[in-house]
Amino acid sequence: MINTKIYKAIYILAEEMLEADRRHDQQAFDALYAELKAICIDNEGTDKDHPEQWETLADFTVDIDEALVIYDKALAKANAIDSKDHMSSIAFSMAVLQAEMGKKDAAIENLRNAKDTVNTVEDKAFKVEIDELLAKLLAE
Numbered sequence: 001m002i003n004t005k006i007y008k009a010i011y012i013l014a015e016e017m018l019e020a021d022r023r024h025d026q027q028a029f030d031a032l033y034a035e036l037k038a039i040c041i042d043n044e045g046t047d048k049d050h051p052e053q054w055e056t057l058a059d060f061t062v063d064i065d066e067a068l069v070i071y072d073k074a075l076a077k078a079n080a081i082d083s084k085d086h087m088s089s090i091a092f093s094m095a096v097l098q099a100e101m102g103k104k105d106a107a108i109e110n111l112r113n114a115k116d117t118v119n120t121v122e123d124k125a126f127k128v129e130i131d132e133l134l135a136k137l138l139a140e
Helices: 004-022 026-043 051-059 064-080 084-100 104-120 124-139
Strands: none
Touching: 004 026, 004 051, 026 051, 051 064, 051 084, 064 084, 084 104, 084 124, 104 124
8 A cells, every 4th residue: 555645745746747747847847757756766665665656657757768667667566566456557558658669569468467457446448448459459
């Protein structure tokens, strides 16, 4: 379970980054991103380390290769605590980026992993989204 104080900080930073992006305020976005990254680094390897913070950091990472590295770290942390919700959402996010990059095989593998772990998740729309992207990539 993620520390409530950290979760709230991450949630607020994410909202503020979305707002900065909406306003095209790169300076504010960069400052907020640096703050989120500092939280991740400060908590890494402690009992406050959680895949949620790393997944959020990856979600806001502009460089796709760097985002995939961070998602991979988040996925390892999700696997370590057997968090199916995080495992499926992280694998799906990785697959979307990999599909954009033309890394079809890696994307398909991550979508299959997401499909395997999403069974315990209540979000039916998310399950459909995984199935649709997987079907699209397999049909190509």
